[in-house]
Amino acid sequence: MEKPVRKRGRPPALDRVVGLDIAARLFWERGYEGTSTADLTKAMGINPPTLYSMFGSKEELYRQALDFSIARENSRRSEILQSHLRAYDALSLYLYDIADGDTQPDKPRGCMVSTAVLQHAEENASVARMTAALRESSMLTVKARFDRAVEEGELPAQTDTDTLARFYGAIIQGMSAQACDGACNVRLKRLIDVALTAWPGKRQTSTGNSV
C-alpha cells in the first residue's frame, strides 16, 4: 500500500527489524541481565541515544525483541499444533521442532523463553513476570490442543490435560537447559522419545527405543 516514499529528515541508519534481530540474539545468548546496553549498541553499530529513541529502554527493547522472535517461531509451531494431525503426532512434531530450535548451528543454544530470567535481581521482577507469562501462555496453547483431543476422543475423557501440558512444558524447559549445557540435537530427540511414551495409552518399548 504505502509506497516507500522518502520522508523529510535524515534517514535512519539502522532498520528497526535488523535491530530487533540483533538484540534478540544477544539477549538469547547472554540473558537479560547478562546483556548490557553497551553490548547492544555496539552490536547494532549505533550510539546510545539512537537505541533509546528507537526502543525506549533496555526493558522495552527486550519486550520487543521477544515479541519479534516469538512472532517468527510461533506461526510455524501453532500451525503444527492446529493442523489436522492427531494430537500425539502434532505434539511429536512440535517437540522435535523445538529441539531443532534449541540446537541451531549458528544461533545461541537453548530457547530464548523457556529458561530465561528465572533467577533475577528484584529490580528486574517485571521482566521476569513477562517471560513467565509467555511460558504459561505456550503451555496453555498445548493444553488447549489436548482438550480438543479429549473432545475428539483421542484422549480419555478423564485426562488431566493441564498436568499433561505442564509435563511436556517441563520437557521443553529441560531441553532448553540441556541445550545451553551443550546437548546435541540427537540427544534432545532421544529425550523426546522417552517423554512421548508418557502419552496416555501408549505402551513403552523397553525404552531401549528401537535398538
Add this chain to the structure above:
Amino acid sequence: MEKPVRKRGRPPALDRVVGLDIAARLFWERGYEGTSTADLTKAMGINPPTLYSMFGSKEELYRQALDFSIARENSRRSEILQSHLRAYDALSLYLYDIADGDTQPDKPRGCMVSTAVLQHAEENASVARMTAALRESSMLTVKARFDRAVEEGELPAQTDTDTLARFYGAIIQGMSAQACDGACNVRLKRLIDVALTAWPGKRQTSTGNSV
C-alpha cells in the same frame, strides 16, 4: 578434637557457615549475575574487605556457597538413590524430594543448581561451566543407579540408561523452572507422576492419574 580455644586477635564477627548460608540463599533467589557484592555484604552485616578476606572473590564465594548447599542436600538424596529400594521407588522418592526442595515455604523457589547460570555474559563463562558440571554430575549419579537396575534385572538389558537419566534430568530442570514461575508442590508432584509412567515397562493409567 580441637577445643574451642580462643585465638589471639580480634574474634570474627561472622561465622563462616552463616555467611555461606546467607550467600547461598541470595544467589539462589537472584542468580549469580543478579546478586551484587553489596547485596551480599549487606545481608551478612559485614563490609566488603571482610567478605573478600573470608571468601576471596564473588566467584569463589559462589563456588563455596554451592558446595556448601549441595553437601547439605546431597547426603539425603544420595541415600535415597543408594538405598535398598528398587530403582523405580528410589527414583520416585528422589524426584518427590526435589519437588519439595523446589517449593519450600520460606526459601527461594526452584533449585539452586538445575536452572542456574544458563544464559550469561561471557565474562561469567567459568561460573556457568561449573554449574553445568554439577548438573551433569547429578545426572550421571542417576544413570549409575539405572545401570545398577539393569544389572539387577529390574530394567531390561538394552535400556538406554543415559537417555533415561537425562529425561528425568529434564523433568528436574523443568520442575525448577516452573517452581520459579510459581508452581506449587502438588502441581510438581502431578508432573512427576506423569514422568514416572515413562519408566520402562510401566503401563499408564489414562493419565487421569487416580481420578
Add this chain to the structure above:
DNA sequence: CCATTAAAATACCGATCCCTATTAAATTCG
C-alpha cells in the same frame, strides 16, 4: 600495661551500569 596478633571498618578505586541533554549531520520542501 604494652606488644603482638587477627580481624573489621573506613574510604575509596577505576570500570561499567542505564540513560540523556545537547549538538551536529542528512535529508526534503519552497
Add this chain to the structure above:
DNA sequence: CGAATTTAATAGGGATCGGTATTTTAATGG
C-alpha cells in the same frame, strides 16, 4: 540556495559494579 524536519553523534551524569590500600578495633601473651 535556505528553512524545516528528522535522525545520529558527542559527551557526559549519577549510580552501582567488583575489589582494595589503609587504618582502627578487639582480643591474647608477657
